[in-house]
Amino acid sequence: MRSKLFLLTLLCFIFACYTAKAQxxxxxxxxxxxxxxxxxxxQATHVFKVRNEGNEPVVLPSVQASCGCTTPTWTKKPIMPGDTGTITAVxxxxxxxxxxxxSITVYSNNSVQPQHVLYIKGEVGPKDLISELTPERKAxxxxxxxxxxxYSFGKLEKGQKAIARFLIRNTGRQPLVIQGVKSACNCVIYRTSKSEIKPGEVATLELRYNAAMxxxxxxxxxxxxxxxxMPNLRLTLKAKVVEGKASKDMLREGAQPTPFR
Structure with missing residues (x-):
């Protein structure tokens, strides 16, 4: 009986040691x-880099900012041991x-420290401050x-979604981050092949256009x-949007309804 109790205690100790190390x-x-x-x-942007120095994957299920003026994006896939993820604060x-x-609170599945708090700070000056950039900051x-x-799509049917791809390069000396796009029609969304474009790197910018008019x-x-x-780069998307064949057929059938049989 004593030997069984000793064995059970030993197994519990080994399991506790393993779970303490496997994190x-x-x-x-x-x-x-x-x-x-x-x-x-x-749109002030900073990319926090985080490295998993443990021996188990870490998942970041949520990242929350302390106010609506700050928008966070983060690495969604598991960060494997030795790999690096990012949390971008705009x-x-x-x-x-x-x-x-x-503050930006980073939540993870790490049982030892499931929350990390990051901070951004600074001071917002006049709107024309950008014209007063020093040569050092510009460099x-x-x-x-x-x-x-x-980019010209050519002919599109109304309601059709099309993608324009642009190759962009960072010729500066700090990482480049695309922070968003704006259009009067609100019919364009974007995606980049890299969340952070390092100096000298090339990435693909996709503009997904919804032909609504x-x-x-x-x-x-x-x-x-x-x-x-140049914080605001203007691009032009061109298209000739026509009525779709399916819509014409529906209108034609609606004008001359067929009676039930």
Whole structure:
């Protein structure tokens, strides 16, 4: 009886030791980023890097900002041991002059420390501050370079969804982040092949267009990035949108209904 009790205690001890050792461990490159002084209207962006230095995968199910002025995006796939993930924080400074200090809470499946809190801070200055950038800040800025600024889809049917692909390069000295797109029609969404484009790297920017209006269309799409010198890049999507064949057939059938038999 004593030997069985001793064996059971030993097995529990070994299991406890294993579970204590078999864990992920998140280590951030930094927990606070200071933007300094930025111009009002700037979409201030910082990418926090996190490395799993444990021996089990770590999943980040949720990342929450302390206010609606900060938008976080993060690595959704499991971060394997030795691999690196990212948490990107975008602070919208429009209409928010003065100092700011915001927190971003990162939730993980790490039982030892399931929450990590990151911080961004800085001060929002005048709107024309961007024209007062020092040569040093301009030299260190990410730079968005693109070959062509227009794309023609040709003929599309109304309601059809089409994709325009642009190759973009970061010719600057800091990582480039595409922060969003704006269009008057609200008919364009975007995706990039890389969440962060390192200096010298090339990435693909996809613009997904929904052909909702008939006729010749010239949609101006503004691409927002953390390029300090050219934060708003304008692209043009062109298309001739026609009524779809299926819609014409439905209208024709509706004009001359067939009686039930």
């Amino acid at each position: 992920g461990k998140l280590v951030f490159d930094t927990e606070t980023h200071d933007f300094g002084i930025i111009a009002e209207g700037t 602070y919208n400074s429009a209409g928010r002059p003065g100092p700011f200090h915001k 260190l800025s990410p730079r968005l370079a693109i070959g062509s600024t227009s 008939l006729g010749e269309q010239n949609e101006v799409v503004t691409v927002l990035s953390n390029d300090l010198i």
